[in-house]
Amino acid sequence: MTSQTRMAYPTAIEAIDLVKDYGRGENTVHALRGVNVRFEKGRFTAIMGPSGSGKSTLMHTLAGLDSATDGHIMFNGADITAMTDNQLTLLRRKKIGFIFQSFNLLPMFTAEQNILMPLTLAGDKPDRAWFRQLVRTLGLEQRLNHRPNELSGGQQQRVAIARALISKPALVFADEPTGNLDSVSSAEVLGFLKQSVKELDQTIIMVTHDAVAASYADRAIVFADGRIVADEANPTAEVMNELLMAERDRATRQAAAEAEAMPTASGPRHRR
Template identity: 80%
Template sequence: MSDASQPTPHPHVDQGAPAAIEAVDLVKDYGTGDSEVHALRGVNIAFEQGRFTAIMGPSGSGKSTLMHTMSGLDKATSGHVLFQGHDLTGMGDKELTLLRRHGIGFIFQSFNLLPMFSARQNILMPLTLAGDKPDRAWFDLLVGTLGITDRLEHRPNELSGGQQQRVAIARALIGKPALVFADEPTGALDSVASAEVLGFLRNSVKELGQTVVMVTHDPMAASYADRAIVFSDGRIAADVDNPTAERMSELLMQERARATQAGGKVPLPPRKAQWTAGYQA
């Protein structure tokens, strides 16, 4: 588990790695007429398998909209999202639910644990809902690596914020998804707990072959990633390999200044991304 210090530089990652998920000419508009807002403006991007990618940008820049649209939690206005040979933009709600249930994990800032259930039950909930049996060896590896083996029978209100987020991470990974989307996963944590959570996300990529795409406002969090994308006004403003906290802070300040000069920002999308949306219709 990582400590609170800044991580060591990342090794070079092969840019030719196959894409875990890809957006092609992705457009998302809200409203109509004079009130129409272009949240995503023809975005083209691929997130490679086995990499940890951070998405940053000023509030309302489109970064969360990108995550919601690429995961199928929100409908695109036009364009395509390609995942495991499927175009998500042409799928119905039931098809999307089944695909997410087995292919995509979700981690959110608010943890979204079910308060009446134990940590063990929360972790296994996606499999319970799907009627699948857990891989006990994988379960033991996850909870052991996350350091929550001795907290499995505790309910969420008996856990610290960092422990709750680790339970949420185990829940996201229990089904061995091809891709994990993390929306501000350290936003409710202190610096020490944040470093531990980010360290595990990075190790899940490095040691377990996971693919993680994380939305964050924190340059230090982005420095744990192999790659960082900066969004501004619905477009990609920067694409950085091996990001540092200093570089990402500089880029974010530049884009905030530009957004301020432009006199407006993209409104935040409806918060549809509750964790159960990944498993239930």
């Protein structure tokens, strides 16, 4: 899919010249370096990259969990970088869902109670038709009265997905959602994420280090050194692995070149 084709899709959220720095002076870490990217409504996007590339920082900043150093994030016509903490809290409660690597289910409650917890905490009544559609789509109809310790890892993660979707958020962030799962459970959860995008018209942005996981997405972005270095439509595991390997090779060559150029105690290092 070309950038021109993508423009046909409505925008869910967009980063404009987004910068995130940690520290000051010589110790400054440039986690995001002027990132420009838009994510489409009703689409499943994966963000990949090596550790320290900035992919998780991008997600946390887009979600308002971390502040931006510079730039803008446009969501539903508003710039969330200009919002107060209270405004961000209300935005996340009403418009954004989260799925984490650790399921974060409450062990003393049933699957149904865990799913409904965001509404319970907000004092809102559930839309029972939506609840039934969610549990049917996620295959949880026979597990609603089970507590987390009575569920498999894949089932627990599906409960966490239903919990993230129950309040009908406009946008769902998934942070390594299959990181604690075996390959069978991972495939199960990723299939359900893809299905929820298709059947429930959700918008999902998933951070992952797994090329196979990224292959379930409609689009995959590769991050390195705080920048987007690749943007693939309809990604395959093979293509994503190739892109990641190419980026690792580039980073290795760059590190070697920088080490070669560093001065030693006796002066600059010269090649022989």
